[in-house]
Amino acid sequence: MNDPLKILQRTFGYDSFRPTQKDVIDSILEGNDTLAIMPTGGGKSLCYQLPALMFDGLTIVVSPLISLMQDQVRQLKAAGVNAVVMNSTLTPQEYEENRYQVLSGDAKLVYLAPETLLQPRTLELLALTDVSCLTIDEAHCISQWGHDFRPEYRQLADVRGRFPNAVCVALTATATPRVREDIAQSLDMAQNAQFVASFDRPNLFLKAQPKDTAFNQLLAFINQVEGDSGIVYCSTRKTTESVAQKLEKRGFRVRAYHAGLSTDQRQKNQDMFIRDDLDIIVATVAFGMGIDKPDVRWVVRYDMPQSIESFYQEVGRAGRDGLPAECLLLYGGQDLSTIEFHISQKSQSEQRVARQQLNHMRAFAETHGCRRRPLLAYFGEETAEEGCGHCDNCLDPPEVVDLTEQAQKLLSCIYRTGQRFGLNHVIDVLRGSTAERIVRNGHDKVSTHGIGKDWDAQLWRALGRQLLQAGLVKQDGQYGGYSLTADAGAVLKGEKTFEGRMPKPKQSKSKRRRQKQVADLSPQEAELFELLRAKRKELADDKGVPPYVVFSDRTLREICQQLPQDLSAFSQIHGVGAKKLSTYGELFIDVVQSHRA
Ligand code: ADP
Ligand code: ZN
Numbered sequence: 001m002n003d004p005l006k007i008l009q010r011t012f013g014y015d016s017f018r019p020t021q022k023d024v025i026d027s028i029l030e031g032n033d034t035l036a037i038m039p040t041g042g043g044k045s046l047c048y049q050l051p052a053l054m055f056d057g058l059t060i061v062v063s064p065l066i067s068l069m070q071d072q073v074r075q076l077k078a079a080g081v082n083a084v085v086m087n088s089t090l091t092p093q094e095y096e097e098n099r100y101q102v103l104s105g106d107a108k109l110v111y112l113a114p115e116t117l118l119q120p121r122t123l124e125l126l127a128l129t130d131v132s133c134l135t136i137d138e139a140h141c142i143s144q145w146g147h148d149f150r151p152e153y154r155q156l157a158d159v160r161g162r163f164p165n166a167v168c169v170a171l172t173a174t175a176t177p178r179v180r181e182d183i184a185q186s187l188d189m190a191q192n193a194q195f196v197a198s199f200d201r202p203n204l205f206l207k208a209q210p211k212d213t214a215f216n217q218l219l220a221f222i223n224q225v226e227g228d229s230g231i232v233y234c235s236t237r238k239t240t241e242s243v244a245q246k247l248e249k250r251g252f253r254v255r256a257y258h259a260g261l262s263t264d265q266r267q268k269n270q271d272m273f274i275r276d277d278l279d280i281i282v283a284t285v286a287f288g289m290g291i292d293k294p295d296v297r298w299v300v301r302y303d304m305p306q307s308i309e310s311f312y313q314e315v316g317r318a319g320r321d322g323l324p325a326e327c328l329l330l331y332g333g334q335d336l337s338t339i340e341f342h343i344s345q346k347s348q349s350e351q352r353v354a355r356q357q358l359n360h361m362r363a364f365a366e367t368h369g370c371r372r373r374p375l376l377a378y379f380g381e382e383t384a385e386e387g388c389g390h391c392d393n394c395l396d397p398p399e400v401v402d403l404t405e406q407a408q409k410l411l412s413c414i415y416r417t418g419q420r421f422g423l424n425h426v427i428d429v430l431r432g433s434t435a436e437r438i439v440r441n442g443h444d445k446v447s448t449h450g451i452g453k454d455w456d457a458q459l460w461r462a463l464g465r466q467l468l469q470a471g472l473v474k475q476d477g478q479y480g481g482y483s484l485t486a487d488a489g490a491v492l493k494g495e496k497t498f499e500g501r502m503p504k505p506k507q508s509k510s511k512r513r514r515q516k517q518v519a520d521l522s523p524q525e526a527e528l529f530e531l532l533r534a535k536r537k538e539l540a541d542d543k544g545v546p547p548y549v550v551f552s553d554r555t556l557r558e559i560c561q562q563l564p565q566d567l568s569a570f571s572q573i574h575g576v577g578a579k580k581l582s583t584y585g586e587l588f589i590d591v592v593q594s595h596r597a
Contacts, residue, residue, distance in 0.1 A: 004029070007053055008046075011079055013555075013577035018043045020197035025050055028133070033168040033189035035139070035180060038197040040316035041294075044171045045072060048135040052109045053081065057130035058102065059109045060166075062117055063137040064150060067270075069111035071292045071546075076109065078549045080579030083109040087116050102129060114152040117159060131166045134159070136187065139170035143182035157186045173316070174309055199312070199379040200388075203319045206371040207392035208329040208364065210465045211303075212458060215246060218300060221328055222252070222280070228297035229273070232282040233314050235303045235338070243302065244282040257283035274546045276537060288314065293546070294321040295553040300328045304335035306342075307357035308364060308378040321552045331365045332465055337475060366469050368501070370394050398501045404491065406455065406463055407472070407498040411488050413448035414473060417441070419483035426482060427452070427460040459502070466500040525560040528595045532556045535591050539584065550584065551575060563592055 004025055008014050017025070024036045024047040038044050052059035063069045069085045076083040084098040084107045101107040102125060116122055136142065142153040160168060170183050184192045209217060218232065234240045237258040244256035255269040255278055266286075272278045274293050281287060299318040305311040311329070319325025343354045363374040370387030371394075377383070387394040413430050414421075428435060429443045432450030443449060452460060464482070467473045472488045475481070490496040521529055533547075533556060540547040555575040564570040570585045571578075 002054060004050055004054070007050055009577075011053065011081065011577045011579075012046065012050075013079075013571075013573070013575045013580065015574070018197075020195055021047055024195050027193045027195070028167055028169055029054065031167050032193045033187070035170045035184055035189065035192065035194045036197070037172055037174075037180070037195070039199045039201060040173045040313055041201060041320035041322075042173070042197050044137070044173070047171065048133065048169050049076065049081070049109065052133060055108075055132035057132035057166075058105070058107065058126075059133040059135060060117070060126065060131060060163075061109055061111045061135045061137060062114055062153075062156060063111055064114065064141055064153075066113060068137075068292060069113070073111055074545050074549050075292075078545070078580065078583075079577050081109070082107050083111065085111045086122065087111075087113045099125060102126075105130070114150070114156060118152065118155055123159070123162065127162070131163045133169060134163055134166045135169040135171070136183075137171055139183045139187075140172040140174055140179050142170075142186050143179045145176070145178045145182055154186070157188065160187050173313065198376075198381060200372065200376055200381065200383075201316065201319065202388070202390060203322055203324050204315065205324065205326045205390055205392075206315075206375070207327070208331060208371065210332040210365075210462070211330045211335075212461060214302065214330050215243065217330055218243070218302065219250070221298075221300060221326075222247075225298045225326065227279060229276065229293065229295055230280050230298040230300070231287070231296060231314075231317060232280065232300045232302055233287075233305075234282065234284060235305075235335075237284060239302065240282050240284050247280060247282065252280055253278045254280040254282060257281050257287040259284065259286045275540065276547050285310065285314070288317050291317070292320070293317075294548050295323070296320070296325065297323075298326040298328070300330065302330055304329075304331040304339060304365065305361060306339055306354065308360045308375060309357075311361060311364070312375065321554050323554050323557070329365060334480065337480070368393060368398050368400065400499050401502055402497055403463060403466075403500045403502075404494070404497045406452075407467060407491055407500070408494070409448065409452050410460065410463055410467065411472065411484060411492050413446070413452070414482050415484060415492075416446040416448050417443050420476070420479070420481040422480045423461060423464045423482055424457075427457050427464070430460060431455075431457065462502075463500065467498075470498070470500075472498070521557065521560055528560045528592065529556055531591050531595055532559055532588060535588060539587070551580070551588075559588060559592060563596070564589060565593070 008017065020036070020038060021043055024034055027034045028048065028051045036044065036047055048059060048061065066087050066089060069087065073083045073085050082101065084101050086095065086098055090098065102110050112122065136156060141148050141150040142156060143149065168187055168189055170187060170189070180194065211217065232243060234243060237260045240256050240258045244254055247254045255272060257266055257269050269281065270287070270291065273281045274291060296318045299315045301311060301314060305314070315327035318327055339358060343351055343358070346354060360374065360378050364371060367374055370383065371391040372388040373383045389395070409430060410426070413426050417426055417429055428438060429446065429449055430452030432453055434444055438444055468475060471485055472491060473482050474485055476483070491498050536547045536550045536556065540550050552575050555573055558573045562569065562573065564573060566589065567581060567585045570576060570589060571581050
């Protein structure tokens with residue numbers, strides 16, 4: 001069989017290639033050294049797995065993380081492809097078995113950690129083997145200019161020299177032009193064909209909200225996506241723990257994940273999430289590099305990330321399977337001052353880069369226009385003038401109104417109370433509070449006391465955040481007090497107007513549901529979906545693999561909609577290749593038929 005499309009359909013059960021996949025595969029099959037840059041979830045693995053099935057010899061895949069390798073091998077085996085791993089976790093027997101598979105030519109792919117590849121015994125083994133392709137996954141690790149430099153990767157250059165006839169493939173989700181250059185050079189990529197896929201992931205619905213009561217905002221969001229797998233990313237361990245605890249108290253199936261937990265505990269929590277024994281994982285950035293779970297349906301970033309790059313990596317873990325997924329950024333409050341503090345600890349030149357990064361991130365968070373514009377602009381891509389139609393601002397454009405009078409009240413109250421109190425204190429004064437701490441400071445006597453009763457505290461806070469964003473006030477990094485900037489004067493004197501957004505009244509339940517997911521199923525379909533899901537879980541647990549290795553959500557959804565009655569109809573479903581058809585076809589058709597009966 002030498003038609004890539006046929007192999008795609010027969011082995012992987014997919015109808016067609018994604019853009020860029022085909023170009024990359026053709027280039028590899030023509031024997032060109034190839035560098036592919038595709039976003040997380042873009043479908044990189046297939047780019048080298050498919051040619052591996054067509055080459056006579058072995059494909060070596062270098063990957064930095066053991067859990068990732070194991071996951072890939074599990075998925076390949078489930079599709080009937082013989083692939084093996086070699087790393088430090090194997091028992092001597094397993095090692096021997098896998099070594100035999102490689103020597104005999106039975107294994108088409110071998111996954112290796114870089115340090116395993118560099119061991120003399122591995123190099124000796126590979127010298128006895130016909131190597132057709134050397135693939136370097138997460139190739140940015142080779143570059144000192146990348147964000148995840150790994151010294152072992154540097155030595156891959158020597159290994160490349162040992163297999164001069166093998167085609168070399170490097171893949172990564174993030175590479176600036178400088179890193180790209182570095183990868184191509186280090187690996188001595190001869191013809192060096194480069195392909196850069198679009199970083200747009202149209203199935204990701206993007207939204208951002210200024211923080212008001214962050215945890216309640218999170219809860220409101222989770223209530224809309226309940227039962228679906230999701231990740232909450234937090235900047236610190238402490239927040240991670242406390243958010244996980246609060247969610248658990250409310251009855252969610254949730255665990256935390258951060259570097260403060262023991263390796264065992266971390267592994268356990270990750271496994272539970274991957275096996276659908278948890279719906280939610282609350283994690284620091286430590287979580288995610290090692291997981292390929294394709295059916296994560298939502299990601300919430302609980303505070304402002306330091307760069308678009310890290311933000312997109314994190315939210316990019318949602319919806320790898322191409323089904324709709326939601327990404328929410330909560331930002332503001334103390335976030336900016338915390339990041340500013342971290343930046344100030346860096347060297348001069350690092351500070352400049354970090355500030356630029358932060359500005360890009362703020363542009364994403366604070367834009368009134370389409371969110372994809374600042375996001376894709378960061379990756380050097382242009383976007384349509386009219387917007388994507390698939391982010392919060394496109395769907396529900398914010399209305400901008402004249403808020404000069406209210407802004408004057410707030411600015412003047414900040415001024416009258418001495419420019420050293422937090423926003424909540426100032427708002428209490430505006431709203432006429434006679435709490436002890438207001439009276440103690442004499443703030444019940446200032447002229448702005450009680451002039452803001454027309455608005456509730458939430459509206460005033462929203463205005464305060466906008467004044468901060470507009471640079472009319474600033475917040476003290478250490479104590480959080482608000483003070484006026486030079487620009488505030490013009491607005492206070494009425495020489496300039498201030499235009500801003502009013503928070504929308506809360507949406508009714510029905511409108512929210514409609515927005516949730518386009519792919520929403522009918523009640524009957526949803527009922528069948530749950531039955532199929534239970535079957536999948538049972539089979540997966542029997543085999544000790546994650547449910548998505550059996551079938552993806554997309555496959556289950558298609559079964560619900562097409563109700564296949566025989567194996568031939570079942571083989572047409574997305575993600576069903578020959579091997580899965582024979583292993584699982586009958587079992588799932590039975591579920592469909594018993595549901596109908
Ligand atoms: P990446 O490594 O780029 O983050 P993966 O290789 O893990 O992405 O692929 C993401 C998901 O997309 C996987 O679940 C994979 O099965 C699926 N996928 C890849 N290529 C295709 C395709 N041509 N059609 C349908 N699904 C695909
Ligand atoms: Zn948009």
